Amino acid sequence: MSLFDETALFHGQQRQQLCLGAFVLRGFAFADAPALCEAVNRVTVQAPFRYMVTPGGFCMSVAMTNCGNYGWVSDSAGYRYDSVDPHTGQPWPAMPGIFIDLAQNAAAAAGFEKFVPDVCLINRYDPGTRLSMHQDKDEHDREAPIVSISLGIPAVFLWGGLQRQDKHIRIPLFHGDVVIWGGPARFRYHGVLPIKEECHTLTGKHRINLTFRKVEK
Numbered sequence: 462m463s464l465f466d467e468t469a470l471f472h473g474q475q476r477q478q479l480c481l482g483a484f485v486l487r488g489f490a491f492a493d494a495p496a497l498c499e500a501v502n503r504v505t506v507q508a509p510f511r512y513m514v515t516p517g518g519f520c521m522s523v524a525m526t527n528c529g530n531y532g533w534v535s536d537s538a539g540y541r542y543d544s545v546d547p548h549t550g551q552p553w554p555a556m557p558g559i560f561i562d563l564a565q566n567a568a569a570a571a572g573f574e575k576f577v578p579d580v581c582l583i584n585r586y587d588p589g590t591r592l593s594m595h596q597d598k599d600e601h602d603r604e605a606p607i608v609s610i611s612l613g614i615p616a617v618f619l620w621g622g623l624q625r626q627d628k629h630i631r632i633p634l635f636h637g638d639v640v641i642w643g644g645p646a647r648f649r650y651h652g653v654l655p656i657k658e659e660c661h662t663l664t665g666k667h668r669i670n671l672t673f674r675k676v677e678k
């Protein structure tokens with residue numbers, strides 16, 4: 462077997478069901494990762510990464526930006542989806558074609574046909590940064606799944622239940638992994654453990670996570 466075959470096997474696509482409605486597609490975005498990272502860089506020229514402020518007045522440790530018809534924003538007034546980037550006063554950059562195609566193909570591979578996201582939230586984790594346990598409930602279309610793509614430094618994802626105090630399991634997420642969260646999985650608590658200090662050829666010291674959402678019903 463050639464080196465190429467082993468690489469293909471190692472990053473070979475594999476579908477695991479985490480629970481009803483949630484699927485991991487290992488390596489699904491691996492081949493497209495360089496183009497995805499370039500697209501992220503183009504988006505952030507227009508809409509730079511920023512540390513948003515929580516309604517409680519704390520600065521978030523994960524840097525964020527968005528592209529698409531809406532973007533997720535947080536400030537002293539609360540969390541919401543807004544068609545305007547508060548940092549620039551302009552609409553968010555359009556979603557790159559490669560984002561839409563990949564999100565749609567991944568959703569279809571998990572049984573969610575015709576997924577058309579209207580938001581891509583882009584999270585950037587610096588070394589040591591974590592995301593505390595939370596639910597995502599700001600999206601009005603509650604039938605649509607959320608598709609997430611992991612790029613760069615790996616992470617340990619925490620997957621809980623419908624109650625904050627429910628016990629959680631740990632799921633490693635690597636560069637190129639795609640996860641689809643739909644159906645009953647959609648409203649479970651989840652979080653990310655602190656990212657290790659490492660270096661990745663495409664993202665440097667960062668982990669980048671793209672989440673595709675459908676906000677408008």
Ligand code: MD3
Pocket residue numbers: 582584592597607609640642646647648649651652653670672
């Ligand atoms: C399960 N992001 O942006 S992606 C978030 O790695 C968020 O940046 C994490 O949680 C990250 O809100 C996790 C996986 C994910 C995203 C949204 C979900 C899992 C989810 C919504 C519902 C259930």
Ligand code: FE
Pocket residue numbers: 595596597651
């Ligand atoms: Fe979330």
